[in-house]
Amino acid sequence: MAEERVLTSDSFKVRRKSFNSGGLSMKNNTKRLVSLLFVLILIISTVTACSGNNAKDDTAEMDPGTNNANVTQEKNDVAFTDISGDIRGNTAPTQEQIDEVNATLNDTYLGDNYDEVIPSDYSAYPVKGDVVLDVWMPANSNIPDMNNHAVQKQVEKLTGIKVNFITPPIGQEADAFTLMISSGDLPDIIIEPGRYPGGLEAGVNDGAYLDLTDLMEKNAPNYTQWRNSDETRRKTTVTDEGRLLGFYGIAPYSEWTWFGMLIKQEALDKTGLAVPNTIDEWHTFLTKAKEVGYKAPLNYGSTYGQIFTGIINGAYGVWDWTFLDGNGKVAWGPAQPKAKEYLATMQQWNKEGLLNPDWATADFNQRMASAISGDTAVMMDSPDTMWSYWKEQSGIDFVGALNPVLNTGDKSATTYKNFKRTGTEAAITTQADNVEAAMAWLDFSYSKKGWEMINFGEYGTVHLIDDSGMPYYPENSYIYKDPEGQPVSTTLWKYRMHTWPNIRDEHHANPLITAKGSYSGEIRKYWTENMDTSMAVPPLTFTKEEASREAELGNQLSTLRGEYFAKIIMGELPVDAYDKFLKEAQSMGLDEFLSIHQAALDRYNKR
Structure with missing residues (x-):
């Protein structure tokens, strides 16, 4: 029995018309009668090899774990012939097998590879009519x-x-x-x-x-x-x-952390230094990299956040935006106590020529052009992206470094959590x-x-x-x-x-991770397993009134932060200008901004 589906304005409703077929789909209000009919028709269709089921003969290769190669798997009112024996492990499928996979809803060859089983409800398909x-x-x-x-x-x-x-x-x-x-x-x-x-x-x-x-x-x-x-x-x-x-x-x-510090292996070899960990070690490494020929060793700009990337500033607890403090309350990264210390460090690095001079304006293409040149030793980016641009296209090997810490023994951290x-x-x-x-x-x-x-x-x-x-x-x-x-x-x-x-399924389906020779997944997994994410804020939702005000305040604070921090790092303003920045942020409504986020977090925790 096959089914004809008619889409109405109220719901998907199903009408059925009967014709002979081994591909059975049975649904009736009388469950016992349905079961008996299903078994009877299945037996008849198997014995007579009546099309539809693509039944194999007795010599067909049987799927491991089954006792009958002609077993069907019923999926929410749609019955499929189990074709896992033909598809799993097959490196040279026939056109018929390719069509069976690509042109039908049969999914019997797919395994259950996660802690939870992916659903297989196809009762709505195919929708009939011109939709x-x-x-x-x-x-x-x-x-x-x-x-x-x-x-x-x-x-x-x-x-x-x-x-x-x-x-x-x-x-x-x-x-x-x-x-x-x-x-x-x-x-x-x-x-x-x-x-x-x-x-x-x-x-x-x-x-x-x-x-x-x-x-x-x-x-x-x-x-x-x-x-x-x-x-x-x-x-x-x-x-x-x-x-x-x-x-x-x-x-x-x-998913694994996807963004961090990436160092060209040749830069480590030329400097003779180990992968840096603390801010001081990073300064030593970048200085040495400049001495051995990297004109702008750290590509600091990022299309993912320009000044703020949660990598260097995170060492000072000066996170990009909101984060959870030690008490689990929402705080604002740019307003943290060590912000001036962070800004002083970056102003010094910029003055010493350790950063790419166009860090505040460079777009993605400009950054990648710099990355593959001899000017750059370190990128703040995704290892998936850099495996493509560095390794695959340019033959440049690289390694991943944990986010910097301020002091030896500190735990590397990130506000990114999936x-x-x-x-x-x-x-x-x-x-x-x-x-x-x-x-x-x-x-x-x-x-x-x-x-x-x-x-x-x-x-x-x-x-x-x-x-x-x-x-x-x-x-x-x-x-x-x-x-x-x-x-x-x-x-x-x-x-x-x-x-x-x-x-x-990022870990299995991202070809930049799964490619032969790629180690971007190893880097991302290493970051994820070795960095603290306890300060990460979960996805929050705001009420209609909150959303409007949060957007208004957020835009103003983001603009303020961008202008002050960029000018301080570039030396156009002294580090002490941060004090004025903080006062302006507070007068703009920083406390109100945080209270909106805290209220949203409190509601989230009660979901």
């Missing part, structure tokens, strides 16, 4: 045309939902988003809805986005099961009032014509099949499946051997989605 969703998302230079992205084309075929992606020109995302919101002409779905003034929750409160609380369990069973399978995932995807407002990127684990919230998020707007279809399309990303496709791309050309049921990239994968010669930093977007509202 087309408009989805707005920011542009990505590595994806020329999202409407022709290979993964999204696969998702469209399996879900039966067509999508029209709307992407503004690169660099015009902010203006395009503002214009879209102000016009009142909204698409069905918005990727990165937090761009709304005041954030996602403000968008819901203002009537731009839908509150999905009462719809999630029914229309997004995979997302619901996955977010509820772990307390951290549950807590970070719900508001203080218990509302569910969107689909968040949520991982199977807390709370299993990762990737990005999506919201459904109040102008969505078909809310159920929009939720079904987003929910697919949280199914086991969606997890495979979005993280690892197409089976055969991009990934294969190992003996345990885990996807992996073979050496001849399009990820590493792109027919058009693109580097991995581009193909990780071209053949898969690197950031998306989905179950993101």
Whole structure:
């Protein structure tokens, strides 16, 4: 029996029409009768080898752990033939096997590789009828045309939902988003809805986005099961009032720290020094690096935060922004006691020529050009990025160093902590014509099949499946051997989605980590296991009133901090100018700013 699904304005409803097939899907109000019918028909179809099941003969290779190679695995009203024996460990799949993986919802070959099992509810697919969703998302230079992205084309075929992606020109995302919101002409779905003034929750409160609380369990069973399978995932995807407002990127684990100090191995060799740890050791190393030929040894600027990166300043407890103090209360990093000491250090390093002179203005391309030159010895960046630019493209080996500490014996620390919230998020707007279809399309990303496709791309050309049921990239994968010669930093977007509202498996699916010879994952794991993250603030949500005021104060404080700290480090202002900065910050409403964050933290802790 097969089923014909009809999308209505109220819900997904199912009508069924009968025809002979071995691929069985049974659901009836009388459970006992259903079970008997299911067994009877399954036996008949097996004996008669009646199509649909792709049944093997008695000599077929049996999947380890099973007693019958023709066993079917039932997934929420959809029965699949177990094909794990054909797919797992197969390094040269046939076209028929490739089609079975890529063109069907069969996921029996995928293993359960995490502490919690990824859901496999496909009862909504394929949606019948002409369903087309408009989805707005920011542009990505590595994806020329999202409407022709290979993964999204696969998702469209399996879900039966067509999508029209709307992407503004690169660099015009902010203006395009503002214009879209102000016009009142909204698409069905918005990727990165937090761009709304005041954030996602403000968008819901203002009537731009839908509150999905009462719809999630029914229309997004995979997302619901996955977010509820772990307390951290549950807590970070719900508001203080218990509302569910969107689909968040949520991982199977807390991802490794991704940003830190990276040193060229040749710089260590030329200076003859060990990897530095304390601020004094770093000063000695950078000074020596300059003496041996590195004109601007530390690339201090960063497109991730320019002056503030939480690396050097963290040694002084002068964190980038908010953090948790020793009592678990919210504090503001730039206002900490050792701020002047930090600024004096950086002013001295800048004066001595230890920093790149364009640190305050350099964009990403300028930084990478400097990185591969002979001027730079140290980058403050991601080892994934630098494995691509240094090792893969330029043959430059490097090592990772822990965040600096002030005194020998101090514990290296960072305010970065992944709370299993990762990737990005999506919201459904109040102008969505078909809310159920929009939720079904987003929910697919949280199914086991969606997890495979979005993280690892197409089976055969991009990934294969190992003996345990885990996807992996073979050496001849399009990820590493792109027919058009693109580097991995581009193909990780071209053949898969690197950031998306989905179950993101960064440790296994990031090709910059998993590439043969790559040690970026080892560096990130080393950082994560050896740095204190107790001061990290979890994802907070603000009330409508708080959000507006927090944004106003935050922008003013950020601008103030940027101006004062940059001028002090560049020597345009004396270090004592910090005292004036702090008074201005307090007069702007620093205490109010902190009280807003503390109230949000208190509510978060009670979720």
